[in-house]
Amino acid sequence: MASLSETNKFTCTIIVSMLLLIISTQCEAQLSPTFYDATCPSARNTIRMGIRNAVSRERRMAASLMRLHFHDCFVQGCDASILLDDSSSIDSEKNALPNFKSARGFDVIDSVKSQLERVCPGVVSCADIVAVAARDASFAVIGGPSWTVNLGRRDSTAASRSLAENLPSFTDGLDKLISTFATKGLNARDLVALSGAHTIGQAQCAFFRDRIYNIKAILMLDSRALEGVSSRLMVATAIYHHLIW
Structure with a gap:
């Protein structure tokens, strides 16, 4: 029988594959792991250190950052729209019931973004930070495996609270969950794999x-x-x- 750590590592591998599937089906831009090599070569290390420090202060933050990435990608692609606050033209996704007072990690992303702005201002997107943060946070807790994150996403200037209201809910039955995931091009197998993310973190x-x-x-x-x-x-x-x- 596999140990708990081995099981968690296997689970994370599957989860990452599913997150990449969401990204590939909803993002048309050409992404590359070397996207910032010329414009901000320290980007990945800066994100890694910021996330590692955040998780060392609060281990639960790893699960929160993975959840933040999923809730971002599931709405209208991995575009950091979940980070946008209310304004005269934006009804923030943070106000949607699945996110309201439960989505966490915004301060961590803001902190990493501030660090990046000091070394390469206006270069690294928040969407990429959220994506890399999910990977680095998971690795910080599990200790492996790691995976390649393709970069080059653009940040959204619009949010969709209405779409965020339709995020999968803990009260949804199996048929509803399968149907919801199907709208994103994901099947029941993908649903089971992504549900494995709940092995990290805690729930009331x-x-x-x-x-x-x-x-x-x-x-x-x-x-x-x-x-x-x-x-x-x-x-x-x-x-x-x-x-x-």
């Missing part, structure tokens, strides 16, 4: 407690196969519920 028990207590009905598996895992999860959520209430 309130968001999945009902599924745990109905796990036998949902999965319709032999109760003996579920007895161990379901009982442990029930105890964990019960303790959590007692502590916060």
